[in-house]
Amino acid sequence: MTYVQEVMAMVKQMNPAEPEFHQAVKEVLDSIAPVVEKHEKEYREACLLERLLEPERSVSFRVPWVDDHGKLHVNRGFRVQFNSALGPYKGGLRFHPSVNRSSMNFLAFEQTFKNALTGQPIGGGKGGSNFDPKGKSDREVMAFCQSFMTELFKYIGPNEDVPAGDIGVGGREIGFLYGQYKRLTNQFEGTLTGKGLSYGGSLVRTEATGYGLVYIAEEMLQAHGRTIDGATVVVSGSGNVATYAVEKAEQLGAKVVTVSDSNGYVYDPNGIDVAVVKEIKEVRRARISEYVKLVPGSTYRDGKKVWEVKCDVALPCAIQNELSLDDAMDLVANGCIAVAEGANMPTTREATDYLQSKGILFMPGKASNAGGVAVSALEMSQNSMRVHRSFESVDQELREIMKDIFHQVSGAAEDYDQAGNYVTGANIAGFRKVVKGMREQGWV
Ligand code: NDP
Ligand code: 2IT
Numbered sequence: 001m002t003y004v005q006e007v008m009a010m011v012k013q014m015n016p017a018e019p020e021f022h023q024a025v026k027e028v029l030d031s032i033a034p035v036v037e038k039h040e041k042e043y044r045e046a047c048l049l050e051r052l053l054e055p056e057r058s059v060s061f062r063v064p065w066v067d068d069h070g071k072l073h074v075n076r077g078f079r080v081q082f083n084s085a086l087g088p089y090k091g092g093l094r095f096h097p098s099v100n101r102s103s104m105n106f107l108a109f110e111q112t113f114k115n116a117l118t119g120q121p122i123g124g125g126k127g128g129s130n131f132d133p134k135g136k137s138d139r140e141v142m143a144f145c146q147s148f149m150t151e152l153f154k155y156i157g158p159n160e161d162v163p164a165g166d167i168g169v170g171g172r173e174i175g176f177l178y179g180q181y182k183r184l185t186n187q188f189e190g191t192l193t194g195k196g197l198s199y200g201g202s203l204v205r206t207e208a209t210g211y212g213l214v215y216i217a218e219e220m221l222q223a224h225g226r227t228i229d230g231a232t233v234v235v236s237g238s239g240n241v242a243t244y245a246v247e248k249a250e251q252l253g254a255k256v257v258t259v260s261d262s263n264g265y266v267y268d269p270n271g272i273d274v275a276v277v278k279e280i281k282e283v284r285r286a287r288i289s290e291y292v293k294l295v296p297g298s299t300y301r302d303g304k305k306v307w308e309v310k311c312d313v314a315l316p317c318a319i320q321n322e323l324s325l326d327d328a329m330d331l332v333a334n335g336c337i338a339v340a341e342g343a344n345m346p347t348t349r350e351a352t353d354y355l356q357s358k359g360i361l362f363m364p365g366k367a368s369n370a371g372g373v374a375v376s377a378l379e380m381s382q383n384s385m386r387v388h389r390s391f392e393s394v395d396q397e398l399r400e401i402m403k404d405i406f407h408q409v410s411g412a413a414e415d416y417d418q419a420g421n422y423v424t425g426a427n428i429a430g431f432r433k434v435v436k437g438m439r440e441q442g443w444v
Helices: 003-014 019-038 040-045 048-053 101-118 138-155 171-185 205-223 240-251 274-283 288-294 325-333 349-357 370-385 391-415 422-440
Strands: 057-066 072-083 089-095 123-129 161-164 232-235 255-261 264-267 299-302 313-315 338-340 361-363
Touching (some): 003 048, 019 040, 019 422, 040 048, 089 101, 089 171, 101 391, 123 138, 123 161, 205 313, 205 370, 240 274, 255 288, 274 288, 325 349, 370 391
Parallel strands (some): 313 338
Antiparallel strands (some): 072 123, 255 264
């Protein structure tokens, strides 16, 4: 067995019943195999892959909270501190019923390479809970956040681990979490990102993941003689990433025809009205099916996914494994030319392989959704310096970071004779940076 095969078997044996983690690890290991082969003896002696694949620290904890009827509930909280070779652990918190050890490990592992690609000094981590914020009152969400932070605060800090938002955790939740952190530590410091603008948040953080996704999609298209201007785009999801991907794509001249949630999707042949999406999701916190009541000419398909809609560019912005092989076949049959992942690992491995085999331009999430965490790192530096940068300056830096990621990713693919394979390129480019840091810091 090769070293890569050995460690893949080890990961499965040490983390049984963690399919998402196995999937993420396998994709990275398959990509980096040629790099590892070149340095096999040295990496083996240093147990480099064994160390890379074992989180530095992983905690899970009880989160008791009381609902509006006085009933007590108990959820499970997690924080996985995967790798600190390049900086303090950094990564979001996800509140969603699907959260378990597998999804936390996969997300924290992916985050390590994504964060390396940003060029910012941040290591990789992730956390969250199987708490479902859907249908809960503000008071219930606050009670949960306060209880969650009462345990989490022991493990985080501005130079230690800096959480942010992810699915189910947006500005409201970060506010409640930050308030409790401050109460427990008596410190006003940048231990969370995605904060409100009046208490240390950065301009552009809300928009950063969706905008960054469109910036890198445009880089990729332009490198192949195409542009997003005039393209028909399908977006899945209607949360933070999806909303601002729609906004930026439309600003750059695309027509975005879909948004969705876990119940179904909206099709608007005239182009999604992003102000209506914001009103439904950010203000009313309602289901996306409401859209058709507000926008004449739009339709809603219950229980269906957006990939059946004809498009030039597809931007999956909801959740892992939302784009299957069948969906990929639909996209190809309908003439789609490019897929860029806004979510983390939204495309199954079979679907990714199929899309690439058909010559579809494919940008993996760890490169294409890195804009969010990149601006989180800019929020951290603003907090340290006690300064507040303008929208234009942060947005300009985000653009440059996404452009730089595109060049790193395409360059690394070329180095290994796989020009245009951005999956391989992103994994190799991220791996090279993390490994350099790990090698120079000794056997820790
Ligand atoms: P939000 O909670 O704001 O939105 C999530 C959206 O995805 C909702 O519309 C939700 O619908 C939908 N969704 C969830 N499950 C499914 C499903 N099974 N099928 C279809 N739609 C579904 O989360 P974010 O926008 O923040 O995150 C979206 C993705 O982007 C995640 O993969 C996240 O990890 C990733 N990401 C987020 C970043 C950020 O800065 N926020 C940064 C980088 C990546 P419903 O209401 O029905 O659940
Ligand atoms: O998946 C991700 O990169 C995020 N949810 C954002 C993490 C962050 O720290 O801003």
